[in-house]
Amino acid sequence: MKFGRLACLASLLAMTTSSSALAQGADYSRFGIDQDVPGACSYEAIDAKDYSGRQLNIITHAVPVIGEPTDLHATQFAELTGAKVNVVHVPFGDLFQRILIPFQTGQNAYDVLFYGSLWIGDLNPFLAPVPEAYQNVSGMQDVTRNYIDVAKWGDTMVQYPVDGDRHYLKYRSDIFSNAEAQARYKDATGKDLSVPETWEDYNEIARVFSGWDWDGDGNANYGSAEVTKRDDLMFSAFISRAAPYARNPNVKGGFFFDLETMEPQVNNPGFVKGLELFVDASKDWAPGGASWGLGDEIFAFGGGQTLMSYSWDDAFVQAQQEDSAIRNHVAAAPLPGARDVWNRKTGKWDHFDEPSRAPYITWGWTSAVSNRSTSQDMAFDYLCFFSNEANTQHDLQVGRFGVNPYRKAHFDPSLWTDKMGWDAALTDTYVKTLAGMDESQNRVFDLRVPGVSQFMTSLATGVAAALAGQQTPQDALDGVAAEWKSIVERIGVDNVRDAYARVVALEDNL
Amino acid sequence: MYGLTRYKLFFLLPGLIVLLAIILFPLVFTIRVSFSGWDAMTPGLGWIGGNNYGRLLADGRFWQSLGRLGMIASTAVALEYALGFALALLVWRQIRFRRVVRVLFLIPMMTTPVVMAVIWRTIFHESLGPVNDFVALFGIPPVQWLTSPEWATFVVILVDVWQWTPFMFLLLLAGLLSLPREPLLAAAIDGAGPIRAFLNVTFPAMAPISVGAIIIRLIEASKIMETVYVVTSGGPGTSTETSSYYIFIRGLRDFQIGYAAALSITYLVIMIVLLTIIAKVLTKTLVKAEG
Numbered sequence: 069m070k071f072g073r074l075a076c077l078a079s080l081l082a083m084t085t086s087s088s089a090l091a092q093g094a095d096y097s098r099f100g101i102d103q104d105v106p107g108a109c110s111y112e113a114i115d116a117k118d119y120s121g122r123q124l125n126i127i128t129h130a131v132p133v134i135g136e137p138t139d140l141h142a143t144q145f146a147e148l149t150g151a152k153v154n155v156v157h158v159p160f161g162d163l164f165q166r167i168l169i170p171f172q173t174g175q176n177a178y179d180v181l182f183y184g185s186l187w188i189g190d191l192n193p194f195l196a197p198v199p200e201a202y203q204n205v206s207g208m209q210d211v212t213r214n215y216i217d218v219a220k221w222g223d224t225m226v227q228y229p230v231d232g233d234r235h236y237l238k239y240r241s242d243i244f245s246n247a248e249a250q251a252r253y254k255d256a257t258g259k260d261l262s263v264p265e266t267w268e269d270y271n272e273i274a275r276v277f278s279g280w281d282w283d284g285d286g287n288a289n290y291g292s293a294e295v296t297k298r299d300d301l302m303f304s305a306f307i308s309r310a311a312p313y314a315r316n317p318n319v320k321g322g323f324f325f326d327l328e329t330m331e332p333q334v335n336n337p338g339f340v341k342g343l344e345l346f347v348d349a350s351k352d353w354a355p356g357g358a359s360w361g362l363g364d365e366i367f368a369f370g371g372g373q374t375l376m377s378y379s380w381d382d383a384f385v386q387a388q389q390e391d392s393a394i395r396n397h398v399a400a401a402p403l404p405g406a407r408d409v410w411n412r413k414t415g416k417w418d419h420f421d422e423p424s425r426a427p428y429i430t431w432g433w434t435s436a437v438s439n440r441s442t443s444q445d446m447a448f449d450y451l452c453f454f455s456n457e458a459n460t461q462h463d464l465q466v467g468r469f470g471v472n473p474y475r476k477a478h479f480d481p482s483l484w485t486d487k488m489g490w491d492a493a494l495t496d497t498y499v500k501t502l503a504g505m506d507e508s509q510n511r512v513f514d515l516r517v518p519g520v521s522q523f524m525t526s527l528a529t530g531v532a533a534a535l536a537g538q539q540t541p542q543d544a545l546d547g548v549a550a551e552w553k554s555i556v557e558r559i560g561v562d563n564v565r566d567a568y569a570r571v572v573a574l575e576d577n578l
Numbered sequence: 579m580y581g582l583t584r585y586k587l588f589f590l591l592p593g594l595i596v597l598l599a600i601i602l603f604p605l606v607f608t609i610r611v612s613f614s615g616w617d618a619m620t621p622g623l624g625w626i627g628g629n630n631y632g633r634l635l636a637d638g639r640f641w642q643s644l645g646r647l648g649m650i651a652s653t654a655v656a657l658e659y660a661l662g663f664a665l666a667l668l669v670w671r672q673i674r675f676r677r678v679v680r681v682l683f684l685i686p687m688m689t690t691p692v693v694m695a696v697i698w699r700t701i702f703h704e705s706l707g708p709v710n711d712f713v714a715l716f717g718i719p720p721v722q723w724l725t726s727p728e729w730a731t732f733v734v735i736l737v738d739v740w741q742w743t744p745f746m747f748l749l750l751l752a753g754l755l756s757l758p759r760e761p762l763l764a765a766a767i768d769g770a771g772p773i774r775a776f777l778n779v780t781f782p783a784m785a786p787i788s789v790g791a792i793i794i795r796l797i798e799a800s801k802i803m804e805t806v807y808v809v810t811s812g813g814p815g816t817s818t819e820t821s822s823y824y825i826f827i828r829g830l831r832d833f834q835i836g837y838a839a840a841l842s843i844t845y846l847v848i849m850i851v852l853l854t855i856i857a858k859v860l861t862k863t864l865v866k867a868e869g
Contacts, residue, residue, distance in 0.1 A: 298812060358725035521831055522834065
């Protein structure tokens with residue numbers, strides 16, 4: 069272990085030396101990048117390494133999302149260093165067990181792992197800490213606060229940031245600014261049409277704009293596209309909706325649980341309110357909207373069928389594709405908030421004149437190096453290269469790669485206007501929304517504890533039962549809370565509390 | 579003499595080893611795992627006694643999924659049997675292009691279940707699928723094929739029937755072709771019409787084959803997984819969640835390996851008992867009645 073860290077340090081020092089020695093570097097544009105960006109992880113620095121005769125084993129998601137950039141940079145890394153790089157692609161449903169089983173059975177199957185960052189609670193015992201030297205490279209220094217936080221387990225960075233994920237609101241700016249649409253909304257509700265500030269507003273706007281052809285293409289349009297399919301990340305959509313009602317900025321010590329008692333909060337009135345609004349919204353979804361997975365949501369909003377949506381960046385990127393009919397007719401905004409927020413300490417609702425927001429720093433792709441790897445030096449070099457400035461700038465421009473902004477430099481509007489041809493006003497909403505989430509003091513993170521999949525499966529099942537009308541929101545979430553209690557008992561209260569304390573520390577900005 | 583017996587046993591050894599390796603070992607290992615608390619936090623075979631079995635007794639979702647499976651499997655197999663028999667009777671007769679028709683009937687069975695499930699999901703997609711476009715031609719509003727519990731169950735059964743009716747057809751056609759012609763000729767001479775000949779001669783004669791075909795299909799249908807996984811993911815809510823899909827979620831999504839093993843063993847025992855009873859009842863009512 070110590071030897072591995074020393075090797076990493078030596079490797080990085082060598083890279084730094086060689087990168088400065090090789091000033092005025094070679095042309096690497098054949099790799100598809102605009103130009104190499106000098107630094108410890110640059111093409112030039114990696115080119116100076118020699119890993120001939122060594123093999124790097126990587127496990128990643130299926131192509132294209134994160135799997136395709138893994139392949140691309142693996143091929144480049146192999147060409148530059150002489151290493152043999154073996155990439156294994158696994159569908160998302162199998163990825164967790166394919167990573168965990170070798171660890172549990174004592175095998176050294178993979179050096180580099182790409183996976184969902186919320187699994188850190190289960191995987192952290194098997195991950196090698198990111199060496200100090202790699203934490204000091206320019207690309208890492210530029211990673212925003214949210215994604216440095218996501219990469220850490222306590223004070224130790226064990227995940228290597230390669231992607232930034234969050235949920236935010238996307239809407240059709242051309243319709244919101246359209247006089248006819250505004251008049252119709254005024255007629256229907258007596259209110260002015262504006263970007264929704266609360267989820268009640270969101271539902272109301274979605275209702276008015278559902279079931280008629282507001283874009284004049286001959287087909288009916290709808291107000292909202294949401295991820296609602298039970299086993300297809302629906303739990304994340306529900307957390308986005310419930311967060312502002314259940315995450316009180318004046319109450320510290322836990323969103324999913326009360327950290328002191330480890331009593332589940334998932335059935336408190338705030339969560340129930342979120343679910344009631346989710347159920348209420350379901351009446352106005354497009355046909356089939358109650359079984360939409362992430363792909364459906366991306367294409368419904370990105371394809372111009374719906375007025376609004378909220379989830380990861382993908383739908384926005386889809387709408388901004390070169391061939392999109394709604395390119396530059398969309399905008400981004402923070403997730404809707406709540407004017408009344410549940411206070412679990414007082415057992416009452418707190419009123420906020422300005423809606424309280426609770427940005428959901430939802431899970432996304434991350435990477436790590438196995439602590440069983442005998443090639444940790446090469447593995448960290450690969451991740452360093454994967455996420456160097458030139459590669460990241462390239463990957464951000466390819467929607468299907470699943471790489472989203474996570475560095476301060478990515479919030480520079482010129483990156484999007486000059487490189488991607490985005491409209492300046494649209495870009496402004498995008499970078500302000502994303503950058504603003506880093507400044508929030510009321511963030512919600514995933515439940516990064518051991519057994520997170522059990523907790524989220526249970527939550528999704530309860531929410532799905534309420535959406536399908538099988539149970540009332542209160543009954544459904546009472547059932548989830550009861551199951552969470554038994555999961556905590558099985559895993560061990562102290563184990564869960566210890567892990568959850570790290571999540572609370574992030575949320576409470578400690 | 580004793581040496582010869584040992585010599586013979588020696589030749590049985592390879593088969594016995596294979597049998598132990600591929601059938602008995604996984605089964606015994608699964609039983610052992612079912613008494614462990616193996617999950618994401620505590621790997622391995624740590625003994626926790628019958629905790630997993632105690633837990634599953636109170637697991638309403640498992641028992642509901644089992645009841646749902648019984649309904650889906652019995653409905654699907656009954657439809658497959660009726661349709662398969664009808665198609666086999668059709669092809670059994672001397673119709674034109676009989677060989678082409680036989681091959682066409684077998685195509686669904688030869689396709690990959692997951693691929694076909696994806697295609698069926700697209701067909702029944704409520705916004706983009708052609709089925710709702712078609713019903714719209716008659717002024718019917720979009721049908722909630724995948725978002726209403728009843729319709730979603732219907733779609734799961736339909737896909738299973740589409741895929742597996744050819745199997746039933748194949749078995750029953752083989753049975754029909756093997757029937758002796760004399761009883762049918764005798765019935766015809768006695769003036770029996772096609773319906774009477776079918777009820778009194780063909781159907782009773784086909785009873786043993788029918789029982790076999792139904793049992794084989796029930797065994798297969800009770801493992802229904804791919805269709806549910808792709809078409810509905812068990813939803814809406816839990817309305818199409820079958821036992822195997824639930825075990826998959828517990829085992830490979832939640833990584834509760836020990837509990838999933840207990841669910842699997844319980845499911846296996848229930849299926850063995852149930853299918854044995856069904857086979858005996860069918861044999862008694864169909865085959866012995868004929869005798």
